[in-house]
Amino acid sequence: MTVAVLAGGVGAARFLRGLVLAVPPTEVTAIVNTADDTVMHGLSISPDLDTVTYTLAGAIDPERGWGLVDESWRAMEALGRYAEVRPDGSEAAPTWFNLGDRDLATHFYRTARLREGATLTEVTAEIARAWEVAVELLPMTDDRFRTVVRLAGPPEEEVPFQDYFVGRRHSVPVSGVRFDDDGARTTAAVEAALDGAEAIVVAPSNPIVSIGPIRALPGVDGRLAARRERVVAVSPIVGGAALKGPADRMMRELGMTPSVAGVAELYAPIAGTLVVDTVDAGLADDVEAAGMRCVVTPSVMTTADDARSLARACLDAVSSAG
Numbered sequence: 001m002t003v004a005v006l007a008g009g010v011g012a013a014r015f016l017r018g019l020v021l022a023v024p025p026t027e028v029t030a031i032v033n034t035a036d037d038t039v040m041h042g043l044s045i046s047p048d049l050d051t052v053t054y055t056l057a058g059a060i061d062p063e064r065g066w067g068l069v070d071e072s073w074r075a076m077e078a079l080g081r082y083a084e085v086r087p088d089g090s091e092a093a094p095t096w097f098n099l100g101d102r103d104l105a106t107h108f109y110r111t112a113r114l115r116e117g118a119t120l121t122e123v124t125a126e127i128a129r130a131w132e133v134a135v136e137l138l139p140m141t142d143d144r145f146r147t148v149v150r151l152a153g154p155p156e157e158e159v160p161f162q163d164y165f166v167g168r169r170h171s172v173p174v175s176g177v178r179f180d181d182d183g184a185r186t187t188a189a190v191e192a193a194l195d196g197a198e199a200i201v202v203a204p205s206n207p208i209v210s211i212g213p214i215r216a217l218p219g220v221d222g223r224l225a226a227r228r229e230r231v232v233a234v235s236p237i238v239g240g241a242a243l244k245g246p247a248d249r250m251m252r253e254l255g256m257t258p259s260v261a262g263v264a265e266l267y268a269p270i271a272g273t274l275v276v277d278t279v280d281a282g283l284a285d286d287v288e289a290a291g292m293r294c295v296v297t298p299s300v301m302t303t304a305d306d307a308r309s310l311a312r313a314c315l316d317a318v319s320s321a322g
Ligand code: FO1
Pocket: 008, 009, 010, 036, 045, 046, 047, 048, 050, 051, 066, 067, 096, 097, 098, 099, 103, 162, 165, 166
């Protein structure tokens, strides 16, 4: 069964690790959020693409969920010397965003290839090949597309996504999210995956800042809605809380209900089924009232086997939807 997965970072990567135990990796395409991308030290960094690549390669740091396992940090330590002499107002030598020594090689390669004129889609495929990842990894767009977060303050201010997420450890209240998209478009490869996959899974990623950007690209919601019976979403909210990251707080701060019912309201236009954890079984009626079928199954992915069972439940939901 060919499967397309709308993916953010850690939650999606763990889901994909299980999916490739349930179907051959060559039948899987991941459409990955690039709205978290940033430039540090002049290097093009694509955190969600890297998290998915490293996880599928078995090289991710399992504790952090990002970056490489057994990483060393000598370049970051060496940068500290320059951070001390940097004049006021200079952004040289940022040390708040941690780039491991071996991880740097990925950013060197991506940056150099983009400068040579390669597209992000091409470079992502090359990086995946280097890591022997057989899943097709597609950035959601080859164009510049950035999430901008409005902090509630005071004072209220807009900051780039990584300033909020890493710089402020996503611990400050948010009053808005917008996308700086410059007319970005999907690629032909993304469109082919959305139109052709036998099943489409919305991974358990943040619905606002991970799945939201993919859905904001022109045509994506329309393509998903047209195939709604083949689309299944996994709730990233379990028992009213996000398993990782700020999804629950963000939903509340932006006026949504941080529960599987709130997730159902967001996804009902594009997905026929919502998969929720057993702790949320009592909210199945609310999910159905929002217009989605509800599948209740353990969804916390502690082991690869948990992830495989969750992936299987998603594929079964699509098969039984006809
Ligand atoms: N997340 C952090 O919490 N702190 C970091 O210093 C950090 C550095 C980093 C470097 C490369 C990379 O690919 C990812 C990195 N992340 C870091 C993770 C990442 O920024 C976020 O998890 C995602 O953007 C949210 O999906």
